[in-house]
Amino acid sequence: MAERLQVLVLNEISENGLQRLPSDRYATGKNIAAPDAVLVRSADMHKMDVPASVRAIGRAGAGTNNIPVKAMSARGVPVFNAPGANANAVKELVLAGMLLAARNLSGALHFVGGLVPDRPDLEKTVEGGKSTYAGYELAGRTLGIVGLGKIGCLVADAAIKLGMNVLGYDPDITVDAAWSLPSQVRKAGSVAEVLRVAQFVSLHVPLVDATRDMVNAQNIRLMQPGAVLLNFSREGVVSDEAVLTSLAAGHLGRYVCDFPSAALLRNDRIVCLPHLGASTREAEENCAVMVADQLRDYLENGNIANAVNFPSVSMARESEYRVAIANANVPNMLGQISTAMARAGLNIHNMVNKSRGDMAYTLVDVDSAVSDAVLADIGAIEGVLSARYLPHLPG
Numbered sequence: 477m478a479e480r481l482q483v484l485v486l487n488e489i490s491e492n493g494l495q496r497l498p499s500d501r502y503a504t505g506k507n508i509a510a511p512d513a514v515l516v517r518s519a520d521m522h523k524m525d526v527p528a529s530v531r532a533i534g535r536a537g538a539g540t541n542n543i544p545v546k547a548m549s550a551r552g553v554p555v556f557n558a559p560g561a562n563a564n565a566v567k568e569l570v571l572a573g574m575l576l577a578a579r580n581l582s583g584a585l586h587f588v589g590g591l592v593p594d595r596p597d598l599e600k601t602v603e604g605g606k607s608t609y610a611g612y613e614l615a616g617r618t619l620g621i622v623g624l625g626k627i628g629c630l631v632a633d634a635a636i637k638l639g640m641n642v643l644g645y646d647p648d649i650t651v652d653a654a655w656s657l658p659s660q661v662r663k664a665g666s667v668a669e670v671l672r673v674a675q676f677v678s679l680h681v682p683l684v685d686a687t688r689d690m691v692n693a694q695n696i697r698l699m700q701p702g703a704v705l706l707n708f709s710r711e712g713v714v715s716d717e718a719v720l721t722s723l724a725a726g727h728l729g730r731y732v733c734d735f736p737s738a739a740l741l742r743n744d745r746i747v748c749l750p751h752l753g754a755s756t757r758e759a760e761e762n763c764a765v766m767v768a769d770q771l772r773d774y775l776e777n778g779n780i781a782n783a784v785n786f787p788s789v790s791m792a793r794e795s796e797y798r799v800a801i802a803n804a805n806v807p808n809m810l811g812q813i814s815t816a817m818a819r820a821g822l823n824i825h826n827m828v829n830k831s832r833g834d835m836a837y838t839l840v841d842v843d844s845a846v847s848d849a850v851l852a853d854i855g856a857i858e859g860v861l862s863a864r865y866l867p868h869l870p871g
């Protein structure tokens with residue numbers, strides 16, 4: 477049996493996903509010393525020395541802020557994610573979050589949890605206590621969404637169906653996302669406008685430099701008195717300090733978030749969930765299957781779909797002998813690569829080259845086997861970040 481590809485699995489990954497990596501070709505597990513690839517959910521890979529053997533990283537989810545993407549790009553290692561695969565799960569939890577806030581559900585549940593079962597006045601206590609938890613309805617209220625990607629668009633659609641008014645802000649909205657939005661969604665021109673107008677504000681952006689502290693001490697003041705802020709994006713997108721100050725001043729009504737930092741605990745106006753957004757059977761399976769399929773196609777065929785740091789590249793196999801090269805997006809790389817191949821007497825059968833920002837990626841199918849020496853020649857070209865030989869596996 478040919479040597480199996482080694483996949484280090486850093487978190488619990490749905491079995492349905494792991495099964496996409498058949499055991500005759502792949503070894504998967506938590507204790508793999510020289511992995512070819514890594515499968516991860518939320519584990520913080522910034523704290524880890526990513527072994528030199530790693531050729532690809534698959535994030536079974538959306539956000540990649542737990543992965544050192546820049547360092548991986550410099551090594552020619554693509555980081556795959558699973559766009560949209562957990563979006564419905566997050567959308568449903570955002571709806572739950574709005575209802576938790578509007579109907580005072582966490583306080584109400586706490587009240588009921590404290591009732592004494594065999595007291596004869598139980599019913600009276602329930603009826604007497606309930607007025608404390610009276611709330612308001614979502615229909616007719618305004619929801620502002622920052623980030624109209626996979627999740628933001630689903631939240632917008634669901635909120636419209638619940639009778640809410642929706643406005644959204646996303647300066648880089650994709651054409652597909654814009655097409656998917658209900659026509660009733662109003663376009664906002666800034667985060668400030670969203671904060672000013674909406675009674676509920678839900679954030680659905682990645683954590684990057686530009687979104688860090690997106691809601692902060694300066695702009696939280698723009699929110700309507702009693703408004704609800706929902707953060708299912710990431711810790712860091714909202715300033716905890718700004719939230720605590722605004723809540724203490726009686727300005728912000730409630731904060732609902734999926735990231736329970738120490739500062740946010742034990743505050744009855746804050747609803748903290750333990751990063752549960754994507755924790756449904758369906759989302760875990762969708763993410764794991766999508767990312768395992770992408771990893772496998774990359775490891776075996778060099779094809780790339782849904783990498784956050786590489787262009788999408790796919791070429792049907794027309795030859796048994798394929799070379800995959802990641803290189804800096806600078807002039808004359810293709811010339812040097814094809815010269816190295818020609819020197820070795822290799823005839824190019826088919827080829828595709830694409831770039832994205834500083835990164836370029838090339839697949840070359842040749843008519844005969846490629847030696848280690850040719851691969852080393854290509855790898856030695858200045859600007860080549862990685863070069864792999866991918867002979868077609870039988871089956």
Ligand SMILES: NC(=O)C1=CN([C@@H]2O[C@H](COP(=O)(O)OP(=O)(O)OC[C@H]3O[C@@H](n4cnc5c(N)ncnc54)[C@H](O)[C@@H]3O)[C@@H](O)[C@H]2O)C=CC1
Binds near residue numbers: 537559622686753755
């Ligand atoms: N709580 C949880 O368990 C989960 C959290 N997430 C978080 O939600 C984020 C969004 O996920 P998806 O919607 O799937 O990603 P996505 O990539 O489909 O959408 C993100 C959107 O944010 C927009 N954006 C980026 N910077 C912006 C800015 N400064 N202002 C306004 N819009 C901006 C982008 O243009 C894009 O349309 C993820 O990056 C992750 O951090 C995602 C899944 C689960």
Ligand SMILES: O=C(O)CCC(=O)C(=O)O
Binds near residue numbers: 539
């Ligand atoms: O895998 C998880 O549970 C986290 C999901 C998430 O935060 C994401 O997909 O960005």
